[in-house]
Amino acid sequence: MLSWLSQFYHPWIHRLVPWVSAAVVVLLLVLLYLISDSLQSADRLESIYLWLLGGSAAGILFLVAVVVGHIVRLVRNYRRGVTGARLTARLVMTFVALSAIPVLIVFYFSLSFVQRGIDSWFDVRVEQAMNDALALSRLSFDGQMRDAMEQTRRAARSLGDGDGDLLALELHHLRRTTNANEMTIFGSRNLILASSSDDPRSIIPSRPDETALVHARNGKDFISLDPGPEGQLRIRVLVPITAELLTGETRVLNALFTLPPEANRLSNNVQAAFNEYRELVYLHNSLKQTFTLALTLALILSLLTAVWLAFVAARRLLAPIQELAEGTRAVAQGNYEHRLKVDRRDDLGLLVQSFNAMTARVRRAHRRMRELQELADQERDYLETVINHLSSGVLTLGPDGQINRSNEVAAQLLSIPARSLEAESLHSLCRRYSHLQPLCEAFEQALQPERLRPGETLEAQLRIMSETGRRVLLSRAAALPGDEQSAGGFVIVLEDVTTLIQAQRDAAWSEVARRLAHEIKNPLTPIQLSAERMRRRLLDQLPEDGSRILDRATQTIIQQVEAMKVMVNEFADYARPPQTRPERMELDKLTSDVADLYRGSPIPVHLIEATEPLWIAGDAGRLRQLLHNLIRNAQQALDEWAEQHPEAVTEPPRVTLLPRLREEDHLKQVELLVADNGPGFPDEMLDTVFEPYVTTRPKGTGLGLAIVKKIVEEHGGVVCAYNVASDGGRPDTGTGSEPDTLGAGARVLVRLPLAVTEEMEKDA
């Protein structure tokens, strides 16, 4: 119902409707006037009355359709929450109430006045008077009627049974004597036998009523008043002719007597007045209905017009407000180009003008803001590019410790996946990656807005365990400038100084070793030579006691000098620049060769063989030394442990070699794990086991693992040491899994780059 009405409301109909409605209203007013006019002069209009009624009904139907259309649209808009619908509804209600109440009051009183007015026309006394007047009129004719009857009877008696012309003559004579102005004799079958009239114009005599003739034929006299053709009241008398007739037929004499003109006029007046009064009395209910109908039509017309005009007025009033609302919505949705037409000079026009001014201002501000934003975007991109290409890791944190931004280098330095830095707080990062604990210890407490002021910096050197061993990070934290409401957060810059420190340390040791070797070697030879010469010269000359002492002393000197020379040579070796000659070789074969050498040694060496050839580019001699150093180191550690703490040894000591191929993120590496089931490295030494002169053993030179590291670095690999606890726990440094059979103990992991094989070259 709603939808088809709205469809029916086509735009062009929409534009046409107000004009048609106005025309209909005017037409209906004219019709109402005509109806009320026709009520006053009832006889004038004949069938127009119906057309008027039909036209009014059609017009009112049209107005009803228009108003219903308006209401339907209003209800629909109201439900949809269209702007202005509520205001329209309120305005329409107000208008309708304003117009309906007076109209209804007027309608009610008019109706009651009409009803009472019509009723007041009629009165019992008037009605009685009318009836009496009529009776009086009849009474006044009584004497004349008796007279006429008498005269006619007499005439009938004197009439013979003549026929034809004779009868006519006789009748004519009789009429003359009786003052009748027309006399007719009816024979059988009501045929006119003779007629006489004093009016020469009337050719056909006035026939009496059939019933009156039958009445007279049955032998009874008949008398009545007969309203003639021109309102001429006459007395009609029918008398049977009693004379014996030869033919046996019954004749009837019909006589008409005129009344005096004055009596005629008066009686006619009485008759007309009586008739009119009776008609009015009879019609008064219908009259009331008709007046009510006309008034109702007027009421409906007024109400419909009021509702319709209310809609029209509301629309005209609300049109600029709706435009404003649409403009506001457009601005709210970001369309600042919307401009409203200013086509009125009233208050609403002023409002529209200010709206346009406001929109223009907003438009300018918005454009400026966009320009600024583009500028900021450019600067941010610039900064981002710079940060991403720094060799230092950069982390920026919000005041709440949340990481806002980071570069890839930061993730690499912290040995964590880059995406785990996104939207993560420093605290949760440390909880997730335990090796980052030093970072949090250094900064978490300090990075509070009230502790670290903008412009201040905080420096710390962090040691974190990465998959390539300990890493030393030089990190600086600074507070960022914030705005008035909030603190600005912090920036942490990380730099990897591991290699720098290592290089410094290596260079220092090399220098020390070179100098020591040089300084110590120089006096050693004269000492040795002097000791030998002293022995050769003095041994025979001294008494037995003295020679024995000399012999022992010089022997000691010579031996110690020899040992010192070896030591100094080792130093020299350590400090010497690498002299490796790499060639393609299989690490697994070398490992198994070396493991064979230790077969039968007190502490067994197990080899878990690799499943595939492990090609590397390496110097076999140097790598063999590396293996020997690692195996001997482990064996000595196990040996010493067994001597010092025999009660702690629960299983036979052993060393395990595990060469294998490690594949991670499409990067293939050759890995060699040397494991023992001993006590592991002391915790405080884990940092420095690969530095020279770091040893737990009283007899050790402290160069074994330092040389290992040197060899690994010569081959472009990495080495790290760690412990595996008896419960399997070990630092999460990405060292990969290992077989369970190895047991708790120390681990040294060597990683070397995989050599490119011929098959791989072919594949590539």
Added chain:
Amino acid sequence: MRRLIAMLALLLGLLPAFTPAWADDGQAQIVHVHSEVREQTLFADINLRIRLSPTQKEALHNGVILSLRLETEIQRPRTLLWAASVAESRRHFRLEYHALSETYLVHDELERETWTFGSLASALEAIGQVRAWPVARADELEDEGRLLGRSRMRLDVHRLPLPLRLTALTQDDWALQSEWFLWEPATARRALAPVPDLLGMDIRPC
């Protein structure tokens, strides 16, 4: 489109309130029509039976003049379209009650004559005897082929007093209208023959 039709149907449904109610209670009935051509004129004699309802009698006795209209049309039937009208004729009888003389007056507007009757029955009987009514000129009817006459009698509502008109239009006890009586007009040269019942209509040859 269907909605438009529905709306039209709604409007049409309201129309009967403004159109005359059809009388089918046999208050007025044409019983016989006889026609003949004399002096280049088609004359019709029509016999009617008229009976007034109590409401109409009451109105008559209260001074309301009843106007009875007798209509006659000569038509040329067509196969596909409705019949074409060749000639039309109307005749009004005014029936009036004269309170002073307690008589009924019948005024024939065509012949400008007034008749007086002592009873309503004889007045109605007089109206029901229409004699020698010239309904058409004979030359109008020539060369028209087969013709059909139809007649009916009805109360002319539009001549009632205005307050009564709406009531008379809407109420059944005011209805006074005979059905169309079909007859074959006589022609000067055509022999009278029964008309075949082509359209299933009540055709009575005269």
